[in-house]
Amino acid sequence: MNRFISAALLAAISTAVSGAAFGDTIKVGVIAPFSGPFAIYGKQYQEAIETYVAQNGSSAGEHEIEFIYKDVGGPNPDQSRSLAQELLIRDQVDYLAGFTFTPNALAVAPLIEQSQTPTVIFNAATSSINKESDFYLRTSYTLWQVSAPLAEWAYDQGMQTAATTVTDYGPGIDAENAFKAAFEAKGGKVVDAIRMPLSTTDFTPFIQRVRDAAPDAVFTFLPGGPPTFTYTKTYNENGLADAGIKFLGTAETEEVNLQGLGDDAIGLTTAYHYSGDHDSEANAAFKSKLNELFPDAVANWASVGAYDGTHLIYQMVEAAGSDGPAAVQSALGLEWESPRGPVSMDPEARTLVQNVYIREVERDAQTGELVNREQGIIATVGDLGWTQ
Amino acid sequence: MKSWGPPLLLLILAVVLYFALPFNLAFLTRILIMVVLVLSLDLVLGYAGIATLGQAALYGAGAYAAGLFAIHVWADPVAGLFVGAGAGAMLAFVSGLVLMRTQGLTLIMLSIAVASICLEIANKARDVTGGADGLRGIRMEPVLGLFAFDFIGKTGFWYALAVVAVVFVVLALLSRAPLGLSLRGIHESPERMAAIGVSVYWRRITAYTIGGGIAGIAGALSAQITQLVSLESFSFTLSAEALIMLILGGTGRLYGAVLGTLIFMFVHHWAAANDPFNWLFVIGALVLAVVFFLPKGVISAPPAITRLLKGGRHAGS
Amino acid sequence: MTLFLNIAVDGIAYGMILFMISVGLSVTMGLMRVVNLAHGGFALLGGTFAHWFGQELGLPFWPAALLAIVATIAVSLPLERLIYRRIYGFGDLQQVLATIGLTFLMIASVNLWQGSSLLSIPLPDSLKQSVDLGFRTLPVHRLVVIAAGLVSILGLWLLLDRTLFGIRLRAAVDNRGTASALGIDTDWIFMAAFGLGAGLAALGGILGAEILPIDAYYPVRYMVLFLIVVAVGGMGSISGSFVAALGLGTLETATRYLVPDYATIVFFTFVIILLALRPQGLLGKAHA
Numbered sequence: 001m002n003r004f005i006s007a008a009l010l011a012a013i014s015t016a017v018s019g020a021a022f023g024d025t026i027k028v029g030v031i032a033p034f035s036g037p038f039a040i041y042g043k044q045y046q047e048a049i050e051t052y053v054a055q056n057g058s059s060a061g062e063h064e065i066e067f068i069y070k071d072v073g074g075p076n077p078d079q080s081r082s083l084a085q086e087l088l089i090r091d092q093v094d095y096l097a098g099f100t101f102t103p104n105a106l107a108v109a110p111l112i113e114q115s116q117t118p119t120v121i122f123n124a125a126t127s128s129i130n131k132e133s134d135f136y137l138r139t140s141y142t143l144w145q146v147s148a149p150l151a152e153w154a155y156d157q158g159m160q161t162a163a164t165t166v167t168d169y170g171p172g173i174d175a176e177n178a179f180k181a182a183f184e185a186k187g188g189k190v191v192d193a194i195r196m197p198l199s200t201t202d203f204t205p206f207i208q209r210v211r212d213a214a215p216d217a218v219f220t221f222l223p224g225g226p227p228t229f230t231y232t233k234t235y236n237e238n239g240l241a242d243a244g245i246k247f248l249g250t251a252e253t254e255e256v257n258l259q260g261l262g263d264d265a266i267g268l269t270t271a272y273h274y275s276g277d278h279d280s281e282a283n284a285a286f287k288s289k290l291n292e293l294f295p296d297a298v299a300n301w302a303s304v305g306a307y308d309g310t311h312l313i314y315q316m317v318e319a320a321g322s323d324g325p326a327a328v329q330s331a332l333g334l335e336w337e338s339p340r341g342p343v344s345m346d347p348e349a350r351t352l353v354q355n356v357y358i359r360e361v362e363r364d365a366q367t368g369e370l371v372n373r374e375q376g377i378i379a380t381v382g383d384l385g386w387t388q
Numbered sequence: 389m390k391s392w393g394p395p396l397l398l399l400i401l402a403v404v405l406y407f408a409l410p411f412n413l414a415f416l417t418r419i420l421i422m423v424v425l426v427l428s429l430d431l432v433l434g435y436a437g438i439a440t441l442g443q444a445a446l447y448g449a450g451a452y453a454a455g456l457f458a459i460h461v462w463a464d465p466v467a468g469l470f471v472g473a474g475a476g477a478m479l480a481f482v483s484g485l486v487l488m489r490t491q492g493l494t495l496i497m498l499s500i501a502v503a504s505i506c507l508e509i510a511n512k513a514r515d516v517t518g519g520a521d522g523l524r525g526i527r528m529e530p531v532l533g534l535f536a537f538d539f540i541g542k543t544g545f546w547y548a549l550a551v552v553a554v555v556f557v558v559l560a561l562l563s564r565a566p567l568g569l570s571l572r573g574i575h576e577s578p579e580r581m582a583a584i585g586v587s588v589y590w591r592r593i594t595a596y597t598i599g600g601g602i603a604g605i606a607g608a609l610s611a612q613i614t615q616l617v618s619l620e621s622f623s624f625t626l627s628a629e630a631l632i633m634l635i636l637g638g639t640g641r642l643y644g645a646v647l648g649t650l651i652f653m654f655v656h657h658w659a660a661a662n663d664p665f666n667w668l669f670v671i672g673a674l675v676l677a678v679v680f681f682l683p684k685g686v687i688s689a690p691p692a693i694t695r696l697l698k699g700g701r702h703a704g705s
Numbered sequence: 706m707t708l709f710l711n712i713a714v715d716g717i718a719y720g721m722i723l724f725m726i727s728v729g730l731s732v733t734m735g736l737m738r739v740v741n742l743a744h745g746g747f748a749l750l751g752g753t754f755a756h757w758f759g760q761e762l763g764l765p766f767w768p769a770a771l772l773a774i775v776a777t778i779a780v781s782l783p784l785e786r787l788i789y790r791r792i793y794g795f796g797d798l799q800q801v802l803a804t805i806g807l808t809f810l811m812i813a814s815v816n817l818w819q820g821s822s823l824l825s826i827p828l829p830d831s832l833k834q835s836v837d838l839g840f841r842t843l844p845v846h847r848l849v850v851i852a853a854g855l856v857s858i859l860g861l862w863l864l865l866d867r868t869l870f871g872i873r874l875r876a877a878v879d880n881r882g883t884a885s886a887l888g889i890d891t892d893w894i895f896m897a898a899f900g901l902g903a904g905l906a907a908l909g910g911i912l913g914a915e916i917l918p919i920d921a922y923y924p925v926r927y928m929v930l931f932l933i934v935v936a937v938g939g940m941g942s943i944s945g946s947f948v949a950a951l952g953l954g955t956l957e958t959a960t961r962y963l964v965p966d967y968a969t970i971v972f973f974t975f976v977i978i979l980l981a982l983r984p985q986g987l988l989g990k991a992h993a
Contacts, residue, residue: 034664037922039821042664071664077522077616078421082414089540090411103522103618110527110615114539126521168966169511170520197961197969198511199504201930202719202916205961208711208841226926229823229918237835237844260823260918439797486977490984492797497936498980500929501973508969624929628805635802666817672809676788679803683795 025064026317029087031080031108032098032122034071037225040256040302041100042071045122047297048306051290052314061318068093077107084108088115094322095120095313097306102126102170109133116324118331120312122305126170127385130350135324137331138351139309140301141273143174143221144385146250149356150219150271151182153378154248159216161189162248165206166221168195174385175221175250191215200227203234210245211238217246228252229261236264253361255300258370265361265370273354274304274340275372277364283339299339308338308352312345341377351383394643395556402549413541419653420548421609424555425626426633426645428602431559433631434639435568436595437575439492441627442499443603445483445506448621450476450604452510455523455611463529465547469608476604477597479506484596488589500624507622522618526611537613544613551609555602559642562598571595575640636678638685647686707840712959714838718847719916720954721854724947726913726927727934728857729906731946735935736865737878737898739793740800744906744931745924746811751777751907752919753815756824766829774907781903785896793881793895808924816921824919826911850912857905858947865943874898937979939989948987 030049034042049067058065068091070083080103087093088111096112096119099105105124109132112119121129121138130136154162164179166172172195180190192213194206210218218240222228235247247268255276258265276287276299283299286307290297297303312331319330332347341355356379359372405416425447432438453475454468462468483502487495510517517523530536535543562568570591573581578588611617620626629652637648655674659667682688726748733741754773758764764772784807792803828846835842865871877884877891885891910919917927937953938945956975960968980986 035660035667037821037920037926039665071660073660075618075620077618078418078610078614081614081616082418085414085541086412102520103616106522106524107614107616109524111539132524170514173514194965196965197508199969200961202715202958204715204719205958206965208715209962225823226918226920230916233915237833239835239842257823260825262825262827486981490980493932493936493940494980494984494986497933498977501977505970505973632802632805635798639798666813668809668813668816672806672813675802675806675809679799679806680791683799
């Protein structure tokens, strides 16, 4: 158990109930949405963690590992912070994990800094989170990491003009900046940069504007769920593909909602760090175990983020037990073979260095399902947004 | 002014909870902050009869104002509360000039529109507010220069409880003051009040402005304790949840606001911890049960208590 | 000029979608005067049934949509009897609470049955095509929505203004006691009107799903959108909702073409100015 907290507890609560440490069990608190419109994230995390545990056992080195799940409901920093406090104080966890939304991750920064708790971010993709505390480690990706290589690839493929249509909030603007900087550095031209309001339901005006501008490609960033669904429909219905304006995206074709997009998704091009379809032994083993435990589960970036995050936690526990600073130290530079491909933990930005793949959606001949088919690796990069 | 019993009981309940749930102080503090917000809505809706679904606009204004004040000017918590109150009151006054001319569905829509505009402005002004990432870097000084905010959340709890107590007393006094009585009169019959020479419009603006100040205090508290302000402070969900808590407890009575918040937050906490995927079943059923069996809110449950609480009020309302 | 035509075409197409998703609410909330926040819940049920019939049972689009509307009405009638009938006489706030509670139960049920991911309703190829308008193209399903909107407004006008049912409904809403005393079966009238509102909600949910896709949290996500159409149109006026939906659709489309960066702020500022000038809504009747 963490020394800082035990001291604080002793000083604070004389009537402490049963907070005694359990032999040598290391606890990991997972803060994620398990209810509400974003509940799918929590579900994906939990399934991936349980898959990892089923494959690797519930102990790392000499330590038993136990996961405690807490529902944060959605983007809600108040709740995120209060859950972290509860986990650290009552459950006496030694590691925190999860965090789908940037504000939720940022809200725990003062806590993990004070209690020296290694915190593994499974998702939140804003570069600057990791600058708030040395105890953040991230096993997802950042928007710069995938958007910039996509821009370079597009230019190399002969696309010289592009329009960007991003949702007008932090992540969207990050994606726009990354794409624009990389595309123009190569010599390309961004002819129109449209920021679409968060509340947009009908994307026709933006799509129509892009069509009139007739660039070689349109780069987009959208929050998952309904906006992606509507945008891709509108892209197809207004004949942009036929007019030769190529769709370039990142997370838009993620696997959970991909089947829901239907045939409209076929041909969409994205750059991303993980495809459910990735052809490797590690991925096959991950997916077969996942589907053995949860027949309806679909592997996507959220599950692979949690799966690798769990791997990282196991490695840290084995190396350093409950010693937070030593655990983080042991994680820096760590390399392993993930279902997404080979990865390593960047010692400075504390985000994974990983392959970015170019993929195209197609219908798998055998299963009849839509898949993100990898066309090749376009870059192996760390967090390009770290120095921005 | 006869009964000091119920407020004392609530205070004792808070202290008991503090010792009973020593590991959940952060959660208890969130309840206290919510109580302040719901009390502000009770003044606006329960006393003055102004139906709004945009209380989050005032809460968010207080939160961002207090957060920015702490970062750029002075990190004193109490000063921050005044700044939050000022921001909430100012926004309420300015928007109230338009809103208070209307009522019913139109007023509800206008209040939603104001909150939506605030959210969009906070989202656009990324350089100032941090946009969707949230406003970070809030580090508070000790309360009154004496009590530093601690890891467990003890200071946060007592600080929030003190604010709740002050807000509660102010509202209790206000409801018995001439303004409070005339608000009640307006709620019951605007025509009659207008006939006896009361400016309904300005009284409503006054009530909305005070309510805005209190909502701003709630926002400021949340900014100081969480040390982060996010766009969600302006969200429709927050306004709607505050409204549900208030109606659940019973409008027009301060205890109703407190009780409704307690019940909603505890049920939510318990249900979400046990089965997050299906907790909406529990809350939906609870809400329906209250409407059908206790149409005046949970506060009307034990008639004996109700009679006691009615203390200084006239019958027939 | 093209820009102007684009705004007009897209504005009307989007406005008709707004009308279709909120017309059911103008019946239940506007005409029957019950604050029906569960409107989106009925749209969600319609969309979910359509997804189930179309995607999982493999029925073609039109039969699936028709069955989904029938199924939604079949669910709505017992709900009217069990819940709504008791709250007609309640105050606004109790109605808000009751219908929100009901919405939560609907969301939780759909969540349990179909999960929380998107529930797509497969369109037939004929609706997926685009029509050439000369200066641009327009998807066929948007034309279908426009047609459906016109048919709905015409049908409702005939039903409410030109039939005995409409006269009796308005009488029952205005003064239920007198209406019953005159021998009108108000229970039946209310139930039928409610079923109509729920059916229209389901139809709107299904037809609007290309723009407002169905998932379990649909009712909460788009609640503001439904309410705004009815508020701007004016309570109790179906034609007001129609004008408001087209106006708002055009306004929103125009802001997105002209000032995309500030579209939300400009849009809501217009709504505030409009409601400040006309607190009863565009075609609402002033009543005490």
